[in-house]
Amino acid sequence: MITRYPVNIVCNVLIIISTISLSGCDKLFEPPEKVTPTKTQVEVDSDGLLSTSNLFVYTQMSDALSKAQELDSIITSFLHHPNPLALEEAQAAWIAAYSAYVKVSFFEKVPRFEKPQFREQDETYQHIQERLDSWPIEPGYIDYLPLYPLSGIVNDLTLNINQTDIKAQHGFSDLRFASLGFHPMEFLLFAVNGKRSARDFIPQENSVEVVSADTIVKEDAEIHDDATEGASESSEAHDHAHVVVNGPQNHNRRREYLRLLSGLIVKNLQKLTDRWEPAHGYYAKQWRQPKAAQKTSSLSDIYQVILDTMQNTLLEKHLQPLLTQNTVEDLRSPFSAQDTNNILDIIGGIESLFNMDNGFTSEIKKQNAESADKLTAMFQRLLTDAKRLPANLGELPLAKRKELLLPIQDKTLQLFEQLYIGADVLRLTVRPLPISTT
DSSP: OOOOOOHHHHHGGGGGGTTSOOOOGGGTOOOOOOOOOOSSOOOOOHHHHHHHHHHHHHHHHHHHHHHHHHHHHHHHHHHHSOOHHHHHHHHHHHHHHHHHHHTTGGGGGSOOOOOHHHHHTTOSHHHHHHHHOOOSOOGGGTSOBTTBTTOSGGGOTTSOSSHHHHHHHTTSSSTTOOOSSHHHHHHHHHOGGGOOOGGGGSOOOOSSSOOOTTOOOOTTOOOOHHHHTTOOOOOOTTOOSOOOOSSOOOHHHHHHHHHHHHHHHHHHHHHHHHHTOTTTOHHHHTTOOSSHHHHHHHHHHHHHHHHHIIIIIIIIIIIHHHHHOSSOOSOSSTTTTOHHHHHHHHHHHHHHHHHSTTSHHHHHHHHOHHHHHHHHHHHHHHHHHHHTSOTTGGGSOHHHHHHHHHHHHHHHHHHHHHHHHHHHHTTOOOOOOOOOOO
8 A cells, every 4th residue: 555645744844934924734735636556556666766866966966076176277267367357257167066066965964874984084974065065154254344354264364274274163163154165165256245356366465564363453544445345244253353454455365265165175076976976986885785675765765855955955944034034144155146046956956856867757657647747847837936036036125035935935835745745656755744733
């Protein structure tokens, strides 16, 4: 017999987004139609699904690595001759590399074994993920802000710009104090509101005699226009006493920090790509299990992570702040204004996994063609609506954001329904949706 999920379980997905004001569950979902099994059930191709999933993560991780290597090359050229056009090229390369990574980043949550040496060396998948994609971040922990022109790692002369010291600063006293990964690099390339000047990377000495922590210098000087444009006050971990200096300082340290971050991103993506290499990768080999029960368990783990990503990442971390906060905080990519694309990449990455040859949608179709067609249609409707979202979504008034995002939220919940039906069709064990106790 196929396990069915009663309509009350599907409806109570509302608990996932309990802080969002919504109408009753019956307005979100039609009661899910019962899945009618074929007279002769087709055996689920567990080996094929695991191979396809492995191919997806390896191919997508390889794409992220390739784009990160291209970004690293572009940054080298930019630092050789800093200019506005070269900075724009570096910014575009950062967007492409990060977009490729977001599409596959959810695989970090799939359960796996780790070598003892990975744990001893802080080189587990989780450790690497934290060094790649820790967010949100405090920008003043990285570099100057208008009212804090000597804040951040760039301006803290007690720190050396090398792998050991910068790694030690990562999450030093708070998870927001990230010193490694895509987002510190994002701030170095874009600054607040994308107003970074290429002149910040021109190799030059400081315009003040001494720039060090808690030192007030040149009281009568004015903050350089490039340091003040479009930014806001902030209290940061690497604060200094309020100083007024003649423009951004420590250009050479900023250049070294950018170069270091880029190289470390490439190195970390290479490690993950190698571990997912289908023939010999350490993670890939774990899916080649001889027992059918182990294969089914691995598939259930992958499917559960997909559901968790839709719930925890898309609904809670991305949509909820945009639907509830007048002034949106804690966005994933606020400096490059890529949060709309992040939403698209999460949905698009999961859809790509499902729609690969011999993927989940193909396997569902063998069992129940109608369920597969509904799932495919729901992905397309959600992506179509998400593609219409403006790039400046976080800057819009709350009422306008609700107008644009409530249809996205509604279709995401409908996609949940189809995904749970898909798990039922494939006879995969996944956690029931949360049940309201109120």
